[in-house]
Amino acid sequence: MNGKASSRGEQAPRGRFITFEGIDGAGKSSQIAATVELLRARGIDVEQSREPGGTPLGERLRELLLHEPMHLETEAMLMFAARREHLAARIEPALAAGRWVVCDRFSDATFAYQVGGRGLARDKFEALEAWVHPRLQPDLTLLFDLPPETAAARVASTGADPDRFERERRDFFERVRDAYLERARLAPRRIRVVDADRAPELIRADIERIVRESLLT
Ligand SMILES: Nc1ncnc2c1ncn2[C@@H]1O[C@H](COP(=O)(O)OP(=O)(O)OP(=O)(O)O)[C@@H](O)[C@H]1O
Numbered sequence: 533m534n535g536k537a538s539s540r541g542e543q544a545p546r547g548r549f550i551t552f553e554g555i556d557g558a559g560k561s562s563q564i565a566a567t568v569e570l571l572r573a574r575g576i577d578v579e580q581s582r583e584p585g586g587t588p589l590g591e592r593l594r595e596l597l598l599h600e601p602m603h604l605e606t607e608a609m610l611m612f613a614a615r616r617e618h619l620a621a622r623i624e625p626a627l628a629a630g631r632w633v634v635c636d637r638f639s640d641a642t643f644a645y646q647v648g649g650r651g652l653a654r655d656k657f658e659a660l661e662a663w664v665h666p667r668l669q670p671d672l673t674l675l676f677d678l679p680p681e682t683a684a685a686r687v688a689s690t691g692a693d694p695d696r697f698e699r700e701r702r703d704f705f706e707r708v709r710d711a712y713l714e715r716a717r718l719a720p721r722r723i724r725v726v727d728a729d730r731a732p733e734l735i736r737a738d739i740e741r742i743v744r745e746s747l748l749t
Pocket residue numbers: 554555556557558559560561562563686687689690728729730731732735
């Protein structure tokens with residue numbers, strides 16, 4: 533389970549890939565930390581990462597993506613460029629070595645934000661996804677669902693300068709939320725919708741149960 537190679541040189545079982553998704557301010561960050569802690573307490577070797585980002589190049593692309601105005605297709609392609617690097621440099625090697633990867637966002641975010649929020653053509657998203665990760669999908673995706681006005685109030689309460697996405701209007705986040713829920717309907721076994729409009733302890737308990745039932749039994 534912990535991904536270390538055995539002394540007899542047997543191949544470690546492939547690690548598991550868990551992603552967290554939701555609109556900005558959904559409350560993923562602290563729940564990701566708690567999930568990583570839960571897995572480590574079980575003796576699982578876990579890498580935590582995020583998108584866009586997760587590699588030195590990906591983090592530089594993140595700076596551009598979050599702060600530099602750009603064409604919608606440029607935005608989608610840069611998201612997938614950062615993802616390609618992330619897969620090659622971190623995700624694939626970790627999974628192959630038996631380590632688990634817990635990642636803040638993956639391609640469901642591109643479907644939600646670029647297709648749903650911005651109106652990118654679906655066939656362009658599908659072509660990029662098929663090119664960059666034709667076979668890989670997360671083993672489990674936790675989709676934090678809540679009304680955009682609640683999420684916006686949470687973002688505002690942090691007092692941090694909002695980035696290019698956080699400055700979007702409520703109707704943008706309504707479309708992003710709808711696209712996430714559509715994606716969840718298309719992959720109900722993989723994408724589990726979590727009611728994020730609740731106290732953190734209740735959300736945490738739900739996530740523990742889902743992770744246990746889906747991946748630890
Ligand atoms: N269940 C909750 N109830 C109320 N406030 C919460 C809850 N979860 C998180 N928050 C608060 O909301 C703010 C945003 O949370 P957090 O940074 O975890 O969201 P996020 O989903 O990671 O956001 P982003 O995607 O924008 O980085 C923080 O101030 C956090 O303390």
